[in-house]
Amino acid sequence: MLSDLRVLLIGAGTLGCAVARALVGWGVQNITFVDSGVVSPSNPTRQCLYSWKEAMGRNRMKATLAAEELKAINPAINSHGVVFEIPMPDHVVQGVMEKEEMERGVEEKVSRLCDLIDTHDVVFLLTDSRESRWLPSLLCCIARKLCINIALGGDSFLIQRYGLGTEVYAKEGLKQFKSLHTLLSGECTVEEDAMKRDSCYFCSDILSPTDTLTDREIDQLCTTTRIGLTYTASGLAVELLINFLHSKGESSLGVVPNQVMHETRLKCRYE
Numbered sequence: 001m002l003s004d005l006r007v008l009l010i011g012a013g014t015l016g017c018a019v020a021r022a023l024v025g026w027g028v029q030n031i032t033f034v035d036s037g038v039v040s041p042s043n044p045t046r047q048c049l050y051s052w053k054e055a056m057g058r059n060r061m062k063a064t065l066a067a068e069e070l071k072a073i074n075p076a077i078n079s080h081g082v083v084f085e086i087p088m089p090d091h092v093v094q095g096v097m098e099k100e101e102m103e104r105g106v107e108e109k110v111s112r113l114c115d116l117i118d119t120h121d122v123v124f125l126l127t128d129s130r131e132s133r134w135l136p137s138l139l140c141c142i143a144r145k146l147c148i149n150i151a152l153g154g155d156s157f158l159i160q161r162y163g164l165g166t167e168v169y170a171k172e173g174l175k176q177f178k179s180l181h182t183l184l185s186g187e188c189t190v191e192e193d194a195m196k197r198d199s200c201y202f203c204s205d206i207l208s209p210t211d212t213l214t215d216r217e218i219d220q221l222c223t224t225t226r227i228g229l230t231y232t233a234s235g236l237a238v239e240l241l242i243n244f245l246h247s248k249g250e251s252s253l254g255v256v257p258n259q260v261m262h263e264t265r266l267k268c269r270y271e
Contacts, residue, residue, distance in 0.1 A: 006120040009034065010034045018230060022235055024070060035081075036063075039061075061081065125147065137162075148240065159237045
């Protein structure tokens with residue numbers, strides 16, 4: 001049942017808020033937000049779970065506030081907020097001086113992320129950079145966990161489903177093969193059948209993930225888009241999930257797609 005589904009939303013910004021509202025509309029009652037950001041005055045106009053009152057204090061964390069707002073909408077919802085920063089390639093680990101301390105801190109974050117992914121059935125990647133999606137993408141594929149990624153562009157969006165292949169889901173459902181801690185320790189050998197999965201966000205990308213947040217123009221950021229496309233992409237991503245779960249990977253139109261792409265073009269006329 002959808003009410004038993006455990007969903008992890010990595011990112012509690014515009015996409016995270018919109019996806020959460022759509023999931024609640026379908027009856028999903030177990031939602032966890034992961035984000036390290038603070039609600040700012042510019043957020044409430046685009047991020048539907050926050051208001052001006054909370055933003056003015058500049059001291060409310062997005063993850064915890066989003067969880068509280070979902071409970072206010074429906075007290076039966078089991079929502080939690082985890083204030084957590086995803087380890088990212090090509091980003092400096094803040095506040096660390098020694099190499100040993102840095103490595104220990106990264107290992108602890110990876111372990112925490114593994115725990116979060118292990119304890120949920122579905123993971124949505126809704127962050128504001130490519131590199132913050134890299135590690136969760138790899139972990140979801142390793143754990144054979146159903147992962148849905150939404151990437152936005154100036155006038156386009158991309159929705160991808162990967163991690164759990166249709167053949168394995170039809171046979172075993174959402175059951176996880178092994179815990180991530182076991183898989184990453186090298187203590188077990190992953191059988192070929194258990195590794196059947198769709199390609200991830202970075203499989204066809206010839207460039208390694210780098211820092212896309214520093215010294216970039218606003219139109220170069222991956223979450224800058226027309227605001228209407230944000231809700232369109234969020235709604236389609238949730239519908240993709242529901243279709244996949246209800247149809248065991250098959251629909252009346254054939255196999256549930258791995259990705260949905262859309263691009264809009266505005267024709268402007270100046271006189």
